[in-house]
Amino acid sequence: MFQNTLEYAKKQDAEDKLAQFRNKFNIPKNQNGQELIYLCGNSLGLQPKITSEYIQEELDAWAKLGVDGHTEGKHPWMPYHEFLTENMAKIVGAKPSEVVVMNSLTTNLHLMMVSFYRPTKTKFKIVVESDAFPSDKYAVESQLKFHNMDPKEGLILWKPRKGEELCRIEDLEEIMATQGEEIALLMIGSPNYYTGQAFPLKQITELGHKYSCMVGFDLAHGAGNIQPNLHDSGADFAVWCTYKYLNSGPGSLGSCFVHERHANNPNLNRFAGWWGHNKKTRFNMRYNFEPIEGAEGWQLSNPPILSMAAIRASLDTFADAGFENLRKKSEQLTGYLEFLLDEMKNDAINVITPRKPSERGCQLSIQLKNADKKLYDQLTKEGVISDWREPDVIRVAPTPLYNSFEDVYRFSEKLKSILAQDSI
Numbered sequence: 001m002f003q004n005t006l007e008y009a010k011k012q013d014a015e016d017k018l019a020q021f022r023n024k025f026n027i028p029k030n031q032n033g034q035e036l037i038y039l040c041g042n043s044l045g046l047q048p049k050i051t052s053e054y055i056q057e058e059l060d061a062w063a064k065l066g067v068d069g070h071t072e073g074k075h076p077w078m079p080y081h082e083f084l085t086e087n088m089a090k091i092v093g094a095k096p097s098e099v100v101v102m103n104s105l106t107t108n109l110h111l112m113m114v115s116f117y118r119p120t121k122t123k124f125k126i127v128v129e130s131d132a133f134p135s136d137k138y139a140v141e142s143q144l145k146f147h148n149m150d151p152k153e154g155l156i157l158w159k160p161r162k163g164e165e166l167c168r169i170e171d172l173e174e175i176m177a178t179q180g181e182e183i184a185l186l187m188i189g190s191p192n193y194y195t196g197q198a199f200p201l202k203q204i205t206e207l208g209h210k211y212s213c214m215v216g217f218d219l220a221h222g223a224g225n226i227q228p229n230l231h232d233s234g235a236d237f238a239v240w241c242t243y244k245y246l247n248s249g250p251g252s253l254g255s256c257f258v259h260e261r262h263a264n265n266p267n268l269n270r271f272a273g274w275w276g277h278n279k280k281t282r283f284n285m286r287y288n289f290e291p292i293e294g295a296e297g298w299q300l301s302n303p304p305i306l307s308m309a310a311i312r313a314s315l316d317t318f319a320d321a322g323f324e325n326l327r328k329k330s331e332q333l334t335g336y337l338e339f340l341l342d343e344m345k346n347d348a349i350n351v352i353t354p355r356k357p358s359e360r361g362c363q364l365s366i367q368l369k370n371a372d373k374k375l376y377d378q379l380t381k382e383g384v385i386s387d388w389r390e391p392d393v394i395r396v397a398p399t400p401l402y403n404s405f406e407d408v409y410r411f412s413e414k415l416k417s418i419l420a421q422d423s424i
């Protein structure tokens with residue numbers, strides 16, 4: 001059904017109801033003022049044009065109101081995080097009470113493990129996928145050490161089989177069948193940052209719960225990309241960032257999901273701070289900590305409003321587009337990219353991301369056999385912003401909010417011509 005021509009790509013863009021959203025973003029340009037082919041939303045999403053207005057609104061409120069901005073103005077700062085909750089909850093398929101925007105991803109992961117990784121002498125192991133993002137590995141290893149466990153003994157890697165790139169669910173089942181009684185936590189990143197493999201969250205959660213393990217997900221590459229349906233998955237917790245597919249700016253705040261069954265459990269340990277305390281009595285400055293019900297009860301500090309303003313701008317853009325529409329377009333865009341790569345009929349190209357749309361988001365991880373970083377450098381020189389992972393993988397992520405079929409076509413043409421050069 002797809003066609004390998006520029007005319008076809010342009011026709012797809014002309015018929016795309018979401019195409020107008022590209023104009024709502026600042027697309028980086030080269031020195032000649034031409035737009036770059038930006039396929040790096042998996043690393044840093046682009047800036048919506050309304051972001052500066054949303055931030056300016058808060059700068060103005062601060063200038064005009066000073067401290068009174070906490071309670072006055074169009075969007076008072078005291079409840080500011082609440083303005084983000086409903087839209088964020090929709091994006092991850094959660095109830096609003098299960099979601100809160102706060103801190104950054106790794107910090108939230110630690111906070112979640114304080115509550116949901118409660119090892120005993122016999123049940124203490126943690127499972128992560130073998131190619132988990134390094135920060136996740138550092139976090140779980142340091143939690144093991146914090147509880148006086150040896151990571152060599154306590155960390156189980158869910159690995160692809162020899163000669164394969166992707167993790168098989170049967171192998172996780174096998175890990176659980178043999179070591180489930182010793183495992184306290186499954187902590188899986190989905191989609192995996194390197195391969196782009198999206199995992200079946202509900203199936204993994206049910207598997208973990210069958211062995212009385214807690215189950216949490218790192219959705220850094222999931223939020224705003226796939227629909228994780230967190231509430232229905234039954235996961236105990238999840239964490240994600242907002243600077244990738246959620247287009248909220250470098251180092252912007254992360255977000256956190258805590259399933260409602262944990263909303264008001266007094267037996268759960270947590271690291272507490274005043275922003276998690278009952279809103280009605282927070283300013284009475286009483287000493288007994290009384291957590292807000294739900295995910296908000298895990299907040300520590302009063303949050304940075306300027307970063308939250310950027311998140312609000314981005315979430316409003318998502319709400320305008322509709323997540324289901326975006327996902328539909330995303331499958332088409334990535335499907336088109338896959339088609340064009342297949343059309344090259346080049347044995348040096350191996351797409352390691354799953355073929356099934358239900359098992360991936362928008363990213364394709366393209367292994368280029370015998371290539372080195374020169375190829376990526378050449379692509380960059382020719383105006384393609386992608387990302388290189390040693391030893392030989394280029395990750396490209398056409399995102400449905402601001403990428404076009406033409407972007408995908410032009411990328412494939414550039415890759416084809418670079419691969420045809422002898423020097424690469």
Ligand SMILES: Cc1ncc(COP(=O)(O)O)c(C=O)c1O
Binds near residue numbers: 104105193254
């Ligand atoms: C999968 C994954 N986990 C964790 C992180 C770390 O996030 P942060 O620096 O916000 O803690 C990243 C960052 O890119 C990531 O991709």
